[in-house]
Amino acid sequence: MKLTKILLLVLLLALVVVPAVVPVSMVNAAIQMLIAALFACAFNLLCGQGGMLSFGHAAYFGVGSFATLHAMNALNGHGLLPTPLLPLIGALGGFICGVCAGWFATKRAGVYFSMITLALAELLHSLAPHLSALFGGEAGISSMRSPAWGLDFGDATQVYYLTLVWVVMSIALLYAFTLTPMGRLTFALRENGHRLQFLGYNVHRLRVLVFALSAMFSGIAGGLQALNLESANYVLFDMHYSAEVVLNTYIGGVNVFLGPVLGAALMTFFGNAASDLTQSWLLYQGLLFVLVMMFMPSGLAGLVLAWSAQIRRNGWLAVIPAAVTALLTAALVSLAVVFAIETLQRVFSQDYQALLIAGQPWPAISLFGRDWLPGSPLTWAMPLLLGLAGLLMLKLARRRWLRLLDDERGSKPAALTLQAEGDAP
Template structure:
C-alpha cells in the first residue's frame, strides 16, 4: 500500500534484484568495461596462446575494422539520432579526411598516433562545406542533398586521379613517420602496434562523443530535431544548430576514416562511395539511435556480417538485407531498444513470465534462420557451383536433396509454430501491462 492508500502489486524477487544491481556504479560502467574488454582482451589472449607471443593477424584486422566502424557509427548518430538528419553521404568526410591525412603524412613529418587528429580536422572542414549547402534543410530535402553531394565526391574521386590516386588510391608507410618520443621502439610497422593506436583512438573518440552527446548544445539539437519551429521561437537558429552538428559529426567521421587508413595503409577512392554510407546507415539503425551504445552494437553486427559471414558465404549482403528488414519490422528502435524493452519487461514481470516468450521467440528465430540459410546456400550452390563456399550442396544426390528440402520445410513449420506461441506469450504480457494500472487505481 502506498501513501495514497492504494494496493500495489509486489514486484517479483527477480525484478527487485535487477533494480538493486542497476544502482551499482559498476552496472553503469558495464558498457564501457565491455568495450575495453572487447578491444583489449582478445589480442592479449591470442598473444598469450601464440608460441611467438604475437596476436593473430586476422584477429587484429577484425578488431581494427570493428573499432573503426564503432567511431564511424557513433559519428553518424550525432546526425541521425541527436539531430534527426538522415544523411546518405556520410562517407564523404570520412574518406576525404583519410585522403588529406594520407597526403600530409606522405609529405610532412607527422607522427602516426597524431594522424587521426589531422583527419578529424580535415573531415570537419568537409563538414563545413556540406553545412553551407545542406544545413538550411531537414528531412527528405537534407537526405537528397547529401546523396547528391556524396555522389559528386565519389565521381570526383575517379575524375581526379592525381589527388585521389585513381584505382590504386593513396598509400602510406606507417614506419615513415617520426616517433613522438625520441628513441622509442615502436615503429608502427607490425600490425599489433598499429592496432593499439586504433584501439586507443576508438576509446578516446567514443568517450569524446559520449561527453558531447550530454552537452547542453546537443540538447538544443534534440529540440531542433523534435520541433524546429518551437526551437526557433525560443531564440535558437535551427540552421546554425544543424550546421554545427554536421561539422562535429564530419570531424569524428574523419577520425574514423583515418583509423581505416592506419589499418590498411591505403586511402582508396571507394571509401567515399555510396556503399560505405549505406553501411554506416545500416549499422546505426540496426543498433538503435536512441541509445548511445546502440550504434556500437550495430557496428559489431555489421562487422560480423561483412567479415565473418562474408568469409564463408558470398550471400552475405543478402543476409544483411534480410536481417535489416527483420530488425526494422520487429524493433523499429533497433536492437538496443529491443533489449531495453525486454529488460523493462523483466523488471516488471520477472523471469518466469518472460521466460516463455523468450524461449519461443529464440526457437522461432533459430529455426527460421537455419531454414533460410540452408535454402539460400543451396540456391547459391546450384547457381554458382564451385565459386561458392557451399558448393557441396549443389552436388547432393537426389535422395539427399529431397532430405534437405524436407528439413527446410520442417524447420520452417517449426519456426511458424514457435512464432505463434511467442506471439501468444507476448499478448499475455501485454494484457498484464493493461491490468496493472487498473489494480493500482483500485
C-alpha cells in the first residue's frame, strides 16, 4: 500500500511537469489522454463496479460537451460560473440525462440493458442533426474560453492544468465513492442483484443512481472536451465513441480501479501516434483488444499486478528472465503482424494498383527504413520468420512463467511445515 501511494505521487508529479518538458503538440495529446482517462473511469463505475455494460455511454459525454458550450455562450465566462467551473454544467447535464435514461434502461439487466442503452444513444444520434437549436446541425456549436481568475486560457498549458485538476478531483471522488456504503452496495449489485433485493434494498433505484453518477462524471469529461476544443458536433453521439470507451476500459482492466485510466491513456496515445504513421491503426487497436481478451482477461492492469506479485514473492532476479522473454515475444510477434499488414495494405492500395496497371513490374515498397520487393520471396518470408521466432519465444516465456508459479506453490507447503514445527510444544 505504501509503495502504491508513492507511485501515485510520482505519477502526479510527472503529470504536473508535463507541459515543461514536452512540445505543445504533446500537451494537446496529454489533454486528450486525461479526458479519455476520466471518461473510462466514469464508465467503469457502471460497467466494472456496477456490472452494467452500456453500449451508449458516449451520449452523456456528448450531452456534457453541448451543455458546457451553451453555458460558455450564455454566461461568457462571467457570473456565478467562470470558465474553470463550467464543467459543472456538463456534470449537471450528464446527471439529468443519466437519471432519465437510466430509469428506463435499468428496468432490465444483462444483454437487454446493453441493447436499451445502445438504442437510446442511437436515438439521440439520429435526432441530433434535426435539433439544430440544441446541437447546431452539421456545423455544430462553437464558443471561446473567457478569461477568469487572472488566467486567459489562451494556450494549451493553462487548459492542460485546468483539465488535470478536474480529472484528478473527479477520479478521487469516484474512488471515494467505492469506499462508501453505497459503493459497497454497487459491488454487491454486480455480484448478485437478486440477493440485494431479498435483503430489502430497492435494486432499481440503486441501479438508476449508479447509472446517473456514471453519466455525471462522463458529462464532466465532455465538458472538459468542450473547453479544450471550443466546439462540438453531433458526431460525439456516434457509436464509435461508445465503443471506444468500452475498448479502453476492458484493455486497461475493469476489475482494477485505475485499470481504465491506464487503458484509456495508452490507447489515446497510441491513436495519436499511430494515426500519423499508418492507415491501419484501427485494425491494430482491434487486434490488441482481441489479444487482451483472449490472453489477459484482467487487462493490462491485471498483468501489471500479476508481475508485481511475482516480484514481491520471488524477487527481481527471479522475475527478470521471464519478463525479458515475454517482452521479446511481444516485440517479435508485433513486428511480424505489422510487417504483414503494412505490406498487404501497400500492395492492395489504389496507388500501387495504378502503378501495376500502368505496367510497372511490382515496384518496391518502403517499410522499416528500407525498400522491399513484393515479388521477392524474402519479403514474405520475413514476417513468417519473425512470427516463428515469436512463437518459440512464447513457448520459452510460458515455461519460465510456469516455473515461477511452481516455485511459489512449492514454497507454501515448506512455510506451513515450518510454522507447524514452531507452534509444536
